[in-house]
Amino acid sequence: MKDTTLRINGEERKLSADTRTTLLDALRNHLGLTGSKKGCDHGQCGACTVMVNGRRINSCLTLACMHDGDEITTVEGLGEPGDLSPLQAAFVKHDGFQCGYCTSGQICSATAMLEEIKDNWPSNVSGSLTGEAKLTLKEISERMSGNLCRCAAYPNIVDAIREAAEASS
Amino acid sequence: MTRHLKMDTPATARLLDQLPSRLTGTPMDRPDGPKKVSGTATYAHEWQIEGKTFGVLVRAPISKGKLVRIDKSSIEGLPGILGVFSDDRFLRNPAQGTANEAPIQGVSEISYFGQPIALVVAETFEQARHGAHMLELVCEADTDGVYDPEASNLSPEQPEDDQLDQGDLDKAMAEAAFTVDSTYRTPNHNSAAMEPHCSIASWEGDQLTLHGSYQMVKYNVNELADSLGVEPEKVRILSPFVGGGFGSKLGIAPEAVAAAIAAKEIGRPVCVTLTRQQVFENVMRRSESRQRLRLAADETGKLTGLGHECLVSNLPGESFHEPVIQATHFIYGGENRRLSIEVARLNRMCAGSVRAPGEAIGMQVLENAMDELAHVSGIDPVELRKGNIPEIHPEEDMPYSSRPFAAALDEGAKRFGWDKRNPEPGKQRDGEWLIGMGMAAAARVNMLMESKARVKLIDDGTAIVETDMTDIGTGTYAILTQLCCDMLGLAPEQVDTRLGDSNFPKASGSGGSVGASSSGSSVYLACQDIRGELARRLGCDEDELQLNDGKASGGGKEVSLIELLAGETIEGEGHIEPGETMEKVQQATYGSYFAEVAVNAVTGEARVRRMLGVFGAGRILNHKTARSQCLGGMTWGIGMALHEAMEFDPRDGHVVNNDLAEYHVPVNLDVPQLEVVLLEERDDWASPIQAKGIGELGLCGAGAAVTNAIFNATGVRVREYPATLDKILDGLPELEPA
Numbered sequence: 001m002k003d004t005t006l007r008i009n010g011e012e013r014k015l016s017a018d019t020r021t022t023l024l025d026a027l028r029n030h031l032g033l034t035g036s037k038k039g040c041d042h043g044q045c046g047a048c049t050v051m052v053n054g055r056r057i058n059s060c061l062t063l064a065c066m067h068d069g070d071e072i073t074t075v076e077g078l079g080e081p082g083d084l085s086p087l088q089a090a091f092v093k094h095d096g097f098q099c100g101y102c103t104s105g106q107i108c109s110a111t112a113m114l115e116e117i118k119d120n121w122p123s124n125v126s127g128s129l130t131g132e133a134k135l136t137l138k139e140i141s142e143r144m145s146g147n148l149c150r151c152a153a154y155p156n157i158v159d160a161i162r163e164a165a166e167a168s169s
Numbered sequence: 170m171t172r173h174l175k176m177d178t179p180a181t182a183r184l185l186d187q188l189p190s191r192l193t194g195t196p197m198d199r200p201d202g203p204k205k206v207s208g209t210a211t212y213a214h215e216w217q218i219e220g221k222t223f224g225v226l227v228r229a230p231i232s233k234g235k236l237v238r239i240d241k242s243s244i245e246g247l248p249g250i251l252g253v254f255s256d257d258r259f260l261r262n263p264a265q266g267t268a269n270e271a272p273i274q275g276v277s278e279i280s281y282f283g284q285p286i287a288l289v290v291a292e293t294f295e296q297a298r299h300g301a302h303m304l305e306l307v308c309e310a311d312t313d314g315v316y317d318p319e320a321s322n323l324s325p326e327q328p329e330d331d332q333l334d335q336g337d338l339d340k341a342m343a344e345a346a347f348t349v350d351s352t353y354r355t356p357n358h359n360s361a362a363m364e365p366h367c368s369i370a371s372w373e374g375d376q377l378t379l380h381g382s383y384q385m386v387k388y389n390v391n392e393l394a395d396s397l398g399v400e401p402e403k404v405r406i407l408s409p410f411v412g413g414g415f416g417s418k419l420g421i422a423p424e425a426v427a428a429a430i431a432a433k434e435i436g437r438p439v440c441v442t443l444t445r446q447q448v449f450e451n452v453m454r455r456s457e458s459r460q461r462l463r464l465a466a467d468e469t470g471k472l473t474g475l476g477h478e479c480l481v482s483n484l485p486g487e488s489f490h491e492p493v494i495q496a497t498h499f500i501y502g503g504e505n506r507r508l509s510i511e512v513a514r515l516n517r518m519c520a521g522s523v524r525a526p527g528e529a530i531g532m533q534v535l536e537n538a539m540d541e542l543a544h545v546s547g548i549d550p551v552e553l554r555k556g557n558i559p560e561i562h563p564e565e566d567m568p569y570s571s572r573p574f575a576a577a578l579d580e581g582a583k584r585f586g587w588d589k590r591n592p593e594p595g596k597q598r599d600g601e602w603l604i605g606m607g608m609a610a611a612a613r614v615n616m617l618m619e620s621k622a623r624v625k626l627i628d629d630g631t632a633i634v635e636t637d638m639t640d641i642g643t644g645t646y647a648i649l650t651q652l653c654c655d656m657l658g659l660a661p662e663q664v665d666t667r668l669g670d671s672n673f674p675k676a677s678g679s680g681g682s683v684g685a686s687s688s689g690s691s692v693y694l695a696c697q698d699i700r701g702e703l704a705r706r707l708g709c710d711e712d713e714l715q716l717n718d719g720k721a722s723g724g725g726k727e728v729s730l731i732e733l734l735a736g737e738t739i740e741g742e743g744h745i746e747p748g749e750t751m752e753k754v755q756q757a758t759y760g761s762y763f764a765e766v767a768v769n770a771v772t773g774e775a776r777v778r779r780m781l782g783v784f785g786a787g788r789i790l791n792h793k794t795a796r797s798q799c800l801g802g803m804t805w806g807i808g809m810a811l812h813e814a815m816e817f818d819p820r821d822g823h824v825v826n827n828d829l830a831e832y833h834v835p836v837n838l839d840v841p842q843l844e845v846v847l848l849e850e851r852d853d854w855a856s857p858i859q860a861k862g863i864g865e866l867g868l869c870g871a872g873a874a875v876t877n878a879i880f881n882a883t884g885v886r887v888r889e890y891p892a893t894l895d896k897i898l899d900g901l902p903e904l905e906p907a
Binding site: 037075098099104146149150151153155158 | 198199207210299361413829835
């Protein structure tokens with residue numbers, strides 16, 4: 001057992017858990033934050049995506065005890081029914097989900113991904129490693145390809161992200 | 170009160186087209202959407218239940234043989250372990266959809282690699298997982314396991330109902346102007362729903378509550394009760410949110426029964442979630458298939474003969490087999506026919522329904538064969554199909570209900586720019602990419618299933634819809650809300666739709682594309698029941714009653730709905746049953762797919778550049794959710810065409826690619842911005858709401874449009890799915906300077 005203090009969605013949360021506990025299982029099984037989902041537990045599907053200190057990660061691939069003092073943002077921290085973030089609202093409008101199980105991960109991932117584009121991080125489909133990163137359909141699709149959606153709402157996810165990003169810029 | 174309807178005659182009244190409110194059909198946002206995008210929809214694993222413990226299943230490490238012993242002492246003393254359970258009531262495999270009884274049970278006989286044989290329960294997930302890893306099993310492997318469905322020493326079964334021999338196909342082939350005789354193979358598929366299967370079992374005395382992830386609650390209650398040997402009245406299942414089903418959650422599954430047995434024993438709730446590897450190892454697979462297609466046609470391309478002979482597989486003792494020829498029976502003519510299915514018995518996890526069982530692979534291969542016929546005859550693929558739409562059912566003297574097949578072909582060809590396609594393969598280049606266009610037809614049988622719902626119109630003018638129907642992402646919350654709004658003249662925020670609780674009236678459940686039309690009809694009837702009572706109170710005929718915007722009018726009178734309710738709640742029940750309209754006509758849904766594919770001339774890599782689907786499925790209940798279902802189906806078609814295959818070790822039959830890194834479902838970049846067109850249609854034979862199923866139509870031939878486009882791009886006809894680059898590379902045209 002190890003004591004860890006996490007700052008989750010702006011709130012300090014104390015955790016006393018087995019050192020083998022992943023950040024994802026800490027959220028879901030210990031802290032009652034079940035918005036982050038477990039689809040594979042191996043970093044293959046992206047359903048568990050959260051932001052740690054502003055960067056998106058697969059929370060199933062990291063142990064909770066490694067994040068003492070870290071700032072963690074989960075989907076619950078982005079908005080709630082009646083007060084959705086623009087991206088969450090765009091997902092509803094464009095039907096960027098069906099069963100909803102990958103959705104938290106998609107939204108956390110997209111939230112961080114848009115910052116990466118703003119910071120001109122290149123992707124596998126970028127024309128240049130050092131140039132300006134552009135918000136094209138292909139860039140969105142590539143950068144969101146770590147988040148599987150078996151209902152396959154991909155075209156709607158791309159539309160939702162593009163609309164929310166364009167509205168904010 | 171209950172309003173009951175057995176569909177014996179067409180429902181020509183079309184009440185939904187006459188109501189003042191027309192929310193049904195509009196692309197209304199899902200009412201459950203805000204919960205799903207904020208992570209506040211509660212899936213099975215996520216119920217906060219006092220005293221919850223965690224269980225991890227242990228699976229058989231051999232494909233055929235006996236479990237001799239479980240050495241429980243091997244994990245004794247590990248922290249947190251609460252028990253090791255292995256019981257004759259454990260399920261060998263999940264129940265087939267609508268089984269309504271326990272599947273084969275027991276742990277001592279091992280029939281496939283991955284069969285669940287024990288459950289380790291502990292205080293925490295980490296402890297249970299460790300215990301499950303450490304638990305020592307003694308198994309005795311048999312040497313006669315069967316892992317190859319085409320092994321020469323097997324004698325596959327020939328199910329009686331799936332052997333059609335009509336006319337003389339051999340003679341038709343010999344006399345035809347054009348023929349195709351090709352054998353295709355499709356691999357095993359896994360549904361790979363994003364939410365792994367999960368159950369939390371908790372007992373209060375002899376009453377079991379199961380929070381599960383299930384598609385067909387009415388049947389699941391009986392299956393679970395039968396598995397445990399308790400009365401169905403003692404079992405309640407809650408499944409309000411399901412993280413994807415696609416057939417994989419139709420029947421009660423091993424984790425539910427194991428959780429219930431352990432929970433009873435330790436007197437605490439037990440939560441069992443499958444690992445992703447277990448999802449691949451013991452959840453239903455879509456059977457692999459070998460399909461021989463024979464087409465005989467005259468000079469005009471008209472079919473005179475059609476053969477579709479298939480080999481599929483399942484575990485011993487399972488009655489289900491992949492109904493590959495389901496749509497072949499009715500989509501095209503040809504008087505000489507040989508349609509058959511053979512079933513090999515394998516030691517491979519259970520085969521069952523995976524999205525669009527039958528048509529998903531049957532239509533895919535039939536539509537490849539039609540493309541071959543178009544090529545050898547020089548007839549345009551769209552025209553070839555239009556010329557083979559039969560007037561009446563080619564095997565039974567039966568007409569068709571609404572069938573916008575030709576319209577879907579024409580509309581698709583026009584919108585896609587099909588006239589720009591060069592029919593000669595390998596002629597279009599874009600840099601290092603070879604470009605091709607392909608098309609295919611879509612067809613899927615349509616069914617209605619018994620379904621019940623209750624609607625309560627409360628004295629404040631709001632309503633509650635209750636049914637044990639599920640929403641597996643299909644949009645049930647949306648469409649039932651829309652139907653209730655229109656029938657009672659309410660706004661969406663005034664209707665609260667509650668699903669997935671076995672205490673509610675028993676619905677069809679979600680599967681086989683029956684859910685929307687069946688459960689929708691039951692809600693429609695429940696609302697009619699309420700309309701009858703409101704009309705009586707108002708003093709007018711039910712036909713005259715108009716409900717809109719909180720007001721009721723009819724017979725020259727108008728009062729507010731709240732006044733008419735007079736402080737009371739009116740409860741209506743609806744009960745739909747299938748009837749003779751299922752036998753009098755061939756009911757099906759139709760469509761077309763068009764795809765443009767780029768194949769790399771150097772590597773053979775195939776990418777879908779654009780894809781269009783045009784579909785007719787009766788009344789569309791919600792254009793947004795119906796379109797999303799079609800996007801999903803078409804994407805499954807892309808996956809089946811290009812990536813998806815379960816690979817088995819031929820030595821011991823275990824599945825090698827048992828996770829999402831190695832079993833390749835399409836990712837975002839694999840899928841272009843697909844286009845979907847939904848045709849305006851009413852099918853009075855299908856249901857009182859004129860709707861048919863659309864959840865599976867999107868993939869009933871979709872993959873063929875992609876592989877037909879690969880042929881057009883390269884001249885390579887891939888007959889062993891999926892069309893990975895290794896199968897394309899050898900046949901690519903010689904490289905020329907671009």
